[in-house]
Amino acid sequence: MNRPLVALCALAALAALPLAAPAVEPAHHHEHAAPAAGPLPGGSLYQLGATLDGSGGPLPLASLRGAPVVVTMFYSSCTTVCPMLTLAMQRTALALSEPERAQVRFLMVSLDAARDTPARLVEFAQSHHLAAPAFVVAHASAEDVRTIAAALGIRYRQLPDGSFSHSSVITLLDRDGVAVARTxxxxxxDPAFVERVRAQLK
Amino acid sequence: MQRPAHVLPGLAAAALLAAAAAAAGAAPASLPGGEFTPVVAPGPDQKTVRLAPFALDVTPVTNGDYLAFVTLHPEWRRGSVPSLKADSQYLAHWQGPLTPGEGARAEQPVTHVSWFAARAYCAAHAGRLPTWYEWEYAAAADETRGDARADPAFRERILAWYAVPSGRPLPAVGQGPANVYGLRDLHGLVWEWVEDFGGLMVSGDSRNQGDPDKLQFCGAGALAAESREDYPVLMRMALLSSLEASYTTANLGFRCAYGDPP
Incomplete structure (x- = not known):
């Protein structure tokens, strides 16, 4: 199976050629958190009008503005990569001191809008010790899942059996919702990533 | 390989009508859907997908169409769109936010539009972006057959376009031959956004790969391609998979689909 895979990766590079190189946003590197006021930066995830539904009921995504957010997407019935993703989120949280952790939000949005009901996610959060308020384990509508994933660059596909194949990425958002680091x-x-989180608190 | 025929007898006539309407810049074409075998199998044990009937714009959206859209929707004018939703090249070839100018004639396909922008346009027209399977199914047809993919001459024709250097002015939409559904320019004019562009190369088998750190774009792309000789489709998928939702490029446009999302 290796050969077609390599060939396809080469194809991907080739196929990109006829296009003008996409303009890439300059990375925002202000490590010092900006106060959560004033106009929203253009690159902020909160430009999406998405709504989350977590343990505390419906919550506008943009209401997370003000705290650095460590965000990933997963689904609760996933038995392969998601448990590791959940562990990685917990590990990141535990790498911080308690006062540091209290200033950060750890957001896990389910890709499975149909089956991961808010109630099911509350149960998932409890059984995995993902305690509020630091952890926000949230449902979002299929439409919001698609736009949040797109904005975070998370690739996913639902398979015929209802499970999801998805990229496993954890993104750090600054206090204004602008992505500043990924792991x-x-x-x-990933000590470098933890340091980036810490840097948002200074 | 045996593939189901999609074209019902009455549909050919309907397609002719739709093609005639398209020349006048009108109604989208109706596609019957049904069982379709995509080049890349949807799952480990599944080779086909079932598509509901849907409609598709006969040609890509033009600069003229898009100007009407941004005129009505100021939030999508160049300079007003947040960088999360469109990069700095958004409508960069237009002379001004409401003046396409010489470099973007009304009948040319609109390009330099992001996925977010394309979706907003379609939503404003009571439509949506087609899914990849819908697009692939529509693009499998030639002038006389619902599925021409097994014909080497069909593939050659498409590949010939890939060999044409980009950078010259884009032709007007509607110049290509109408396929059996009445659709034009699916090949040979621009690349087109689809709703699920990000999920195409994510393999159904990736869950079983040992190291989750390897679950990235190419690493997960161990595709069970049904017909590896189908380079035109694989190239299209590879290109789409390499995009981010805010990207805009000079050769990337879109058309809208209508009907319930699958």
Whole structure:
């Protein structure tokens, strides 16, 4: 199976050629948190008018503005990569001191809008010790799932059996919702990512 | 390989009507849907997808169409769209936010539009972006057959377009031949956004790969391609998969679909 895979990756590179190179946003690197006031930056995730539904009921995504947010997407019936994703979120939280942790939100949005009801996610959060207010384990509508995933660059596809194949990415948003760091390291600690989280608190 | 025929007898006549309407810039074409075998199998044990009937714009959305849209929806004018939803090249080839100008004639396909922008346009027209399977199904047809993919001459024709260097002015929409559904320009004019562009290369088998750190774009792309010789489709998928939702490029446009989302 290796050969077609390599061929396809090469194809991907080739196929991109006829296009003008997409303009990439300059990365925002202000490590010092901006106060959560004033106009929303153009690159903020909160430009999406999405609504979350977590343990505390419906919650506008933009209401998370003001705290640095560590965000990922998963689904609760996933038995392969999601448990590691959940662990990686917990590990990131535990790498912070308690006062630090209290200033950060850890957001897990389910990709499975149909089956991961808010009630089911509350149960999931309890059984995995993902305690509010630090952890927000949330349902979103299929439409909001699609736009949040798109904005975070998370690739996913629902498979015929109802499960999801998805990329496992954890993104750090600054206090205004602008993505400032990403990690795909799930099986081990990512100290550099934790430092980026900490830097948002200064 | 045996593939089901999609074209019902009455549909050919309907397609002719739709093509005639398209010349006048009118109604979208109706597609019957049904069982379709995509080039890349949807899952480990599944080779086909079932598509509900849907309608599709006969040609890509034009600069003229898009101007009407931004005139009505100021939030989608160049300069007003947040960078999350469109990069800095959004409508960059237009002379001004409400003046396409010489570089973007009304009958040319609109390009330099992001996925967010394309979706907003379609939503404003009571439509949506087609899914990849809908697009692939529509684009599998030629002038006489619902599924021409097994014909090497069909593939050659499409590949010939890929070999044309970009950078020259885009032709007007509607110049390509109408396929059996009455659709034009699915091949040979621009690349087109689809709703699920981000999920195409995510393999059904990736869950079973050992190292989750490898679950990235190419690593997950161990595709069970049904027909690996179908380069035109694989190239299209590879290109779409390499995009981010805010990207805009000079050769990337879209058309809208109508009907319940699958």
């Amino acid at each position: 795909q390291a799930l099986s081990a600690e």
